[in-house]
Amino acid sequence: MGAKLYDRLSLKTLKLVLAIEKFGSLTQAAEELHTAVSAASRRIQFLESSLGHQVIIRTGRGISLTPFGRVVANYARRIAADIDQLEDNVRDLAVGNTEKIRFAVPAPALYHDLPEQLDKFLRNYPSVSLLLKELKSQDVVDSLLGGQADVGIILSGHIAPSLEVLPYRRDRLSVVVNPSHPLASRTSVKLDELLEENWVLPHETAMGQTLLQEAAKRGVDLLRRAESRSPASSLRIVHSGLGVTILPHDSSAAEISMRGLVAISIVDDWAQFDLWLATLRSNTLSPSISALVKALSEADEPVDPVEP
Known part of the structure; x- marks a missing residue:
């Protein structure tokens, strides 16, 4: 046939x-x-x-x-994605770029120094054209499986058997509060102490869903003061004193501090999360993509390898 x-x-x-x-x-x-x-x-x-x-x-x-x-x-x-990629590659060749890398990442990956890492990579590989897309972690997986992305960063819960993964970053979720909040002097906290807070939740994100699920396990439906589509909006609302929000602790530290807010680590086991570099296992990586994956996987804060 x-x-x-x-x-x-x-x-x-x-x-x-x-x-x-x-x-x-x-x-x-x-x-x-x-x-x-x-x-x-x-x-x-x-x-x-x-x-x-x-x-x-x-x-x-x-x-x-x-x-x-x-x-x-x-x-x-x-096949349609491959044809689109072919057209893009031909167009790039015409203007002097030899390869386009489509990189899909969830929001938590951008809180780290990923933009700076990518800038350094592109300076070392000036003929490469990079397209960075911010998606939800599951959508990153779907883009990789569907051929719309060459490289992705995903959360541990979304590792699929058909993906090749390498460790990228480990972080912990924190609750972000206004300096006048009663918990502002604390360095760590448990979710049980946060169940009566007014929450500014990130819209349709793994972080927000995890928080809601963990609260539900304790028989609590969290009080939602607002839903936000961007960390900047969430932090602006928290700054006003309307509520608290949840963000990765280490990677968001500079942004949180710049806005005069306080991040308190959530010490529950579920609050720790890992980010993984992912490519399609069946694909043969180009030299440029291999170099990008190698550069990012050699970042600090390695996580323990897993068997996907």
Whole structure:
């Protein structure tokens, strides 16, 4: 079947499958590709004939992909990402850059000196173009698996078997308070002492979710004064005295101090977390990506290796 597909499968057909998945309508999918519905229908029939399996199924609300169709769609996404990467690489070559590295990271990684490390790396590799994306840790994993990122930084709880990981940083969560707060003179605290605080929680982050889960284990639904989409916003609200927030202790120390706030380490075991450099295990790394991973993995604060 492989040779037959190489000869008979086209990129436009793959785009059509993705459009059907997106719209649930052959008519809308055809419009997306600027082609006639009849031509789109023939493409699907030809694909099904080549595979020997049905790709789409009609439902009460339109059409949807069969399990075989979803497999095709998954591969189509990867191929589309490779085509996008090819276009980017050609464009970069035209302006003198020889390689683009797509680097996906969660917010806690940016609290460390990662930006400074990347600046140093790019000065040593001036022909490399770097695209840095801030995503949630699970979205970083999805980007690596889907071919939208070459390198990522992830949290321990998101290590997947198909990823190759190396230690990057270890840190501990802290509660950040206004200097006038009763706990401001403390250097450490347990979550049990924080259950009645008004919280400024980072929106849809692993830190915030972990905090809520740990409080729930104690039978407490934390009082949420605000939700923030950025550490800067959280710290601004804490500075006003409206509540307290949670941030990585060591990596956020300079930012917290600059704003005149106080960080108190949370000493519970769950509050310690590790960051890992991750690449797709099945990929052969380019020399530039290998050099980047090596430079970052040689940072201070090594964490213990794990068997992913």
